[in-house]
Amino acid sequence: MFQTFPLWPERASTTAGGVDALFIFLLTLCGLMAIMIFIMILVFAAKYRRSRGHEAEQIEGSNALELTWSGVPLIIFMGIFVWGAAIYFKERTPPQDSAEIYTVAKQWMWKFQHMEGQREINELHVPIGRDVKMIMTSQDVIHSFYVPAFRIKQDVLPGRYTVAWFRATKAGRYHLFCAEYCGTSHSGMIGDVVVMQPAQYEQWLSGGPAAPLAQTGKQLFLSLGCSTCHRFDVQGRGPNLMNAYNRPVLLDDGRTITADENYLRESILTPAVKVVSGFKPIMPIFQGIISEEQLNALVAYIKSLNQSPEGTAGTRNTPTGSPTGQPQTMQVQ
Structure with a gap:
């Protein structure tokens, strides 16, 4: 066209x-x-123009007319x-x-x-x-x-x-x-x-x-020492990240939020801003330490730990194995 x-x-x-x-x-x-308004201007200018011998008349209001020109535009x-x-x-x-x-x-x-x-x-x-x-x-x-x-x-x-x-x-x-x-x-x-x-x-x-992005994130997860606290076999010093993505999270201030991409991002860069209930704010800050690409890889890896991950451009993702090799059946703590 x-x-x-x-x-x-x-x-x-x-x-x-x-x-x-x-x-x-x-x-x-x-x-x-616009066309209708200009036509009405020309018609009214011609019909109600000033002329000798004609006195101006008061035009009384019409409820039906006022309701029409108010109701029709409202509906539109x-x-x-x-x-x-x-x-x-x-x-x-x-x-x-x-x-x-x-x-x-x-x-x-x-x-x-x-x-x-x-x-x-x-x-x-x-x-x-x-x-x-x-x-x-x-x-x-x-x-x-x-x-x-x-x-x-x-x-x-x-x-x-x-x-x-x-x-x-x-x-x-x-x-x-x-x-x-x-x-x-x-x-x-x-x-x-x-x-x-x-x-x-x-x-x-x-x-x-x-390498798949989630696999890159897994390697980074291990190299940064994240698996030391975020364990999958026993309770660690940090929350269990298995099935954590897109789930409700109870914070230590009583609020409940959803663990979406922005929450994961914030929790990696500035973890003390939103602390999960039952845990202490001991996680180090990674802002300025990892790049945006590395941050994306970490987020992708955490998301891949869900049992029903998001799809990829060619096929659906398959969950990336946990860093310690344990079966991925544990729930968020």
Whole structure:
């Protein structure tokens, strides 16, 4: 559509059609209202113009008319609100079995790491027809992940994770931009999203040796000495991380929170901020010690300890073995 004179980018995701439909409806509604207002101005100016021999008459109000011009716009605006909210919640709620790709934005590049271990810079390969969940953070300032063909834009913030997801519907190469001014070379922070057929994507994945991200996280977990306190066979000085991801956690201040990606991230970097009930704040701070890529690997490893892990781009993940080799059947303490 509009190949020779594009009015908007190509549609290449499942959400693009809904976003375009709402956008076109809003443009049409605003255009019709503008035309109607100008026509009414001209008609009233001609009909009620000042003329000699005609006295002005007081026009009494009409309850029916006032209810009409108040009720009809209310119904239209509420319809727009519900329509927009449905699109928003759909775009902000990744499917449970989405492929996960960790993203680190920095001045002025995009760094991607697949769960299978492949790393990319300024180029992202994904399979067609697969839900892809982007777990993103910034290494320096605020950036914004924007793929016009997918109709998605998500701010990428330092110090926390933000999430966006898409399902590509058409193979090809699509522009990736940073949509938030991030410094002198902001205009050069661009890239490409390469959408491939599943067979081609599997061939691309097998193109080079790479350890799965969760396996890298496991090795880092051991090298940093995390397994000394976070044990799986007996009670350690730290909480048991088996099946900990996405579960409720009782803190020592009485609050109960969900152990999502941001909680895991915060607990690794600044563990004393949220201390699990029944444990002492003895864990060392790792902020400034590990890189964003290493932090992503640790989070991926902890998530892989769940009995029902998230999917990856090619297949569903399989749980990575516990660092001490024990069967993964223990519950969070």
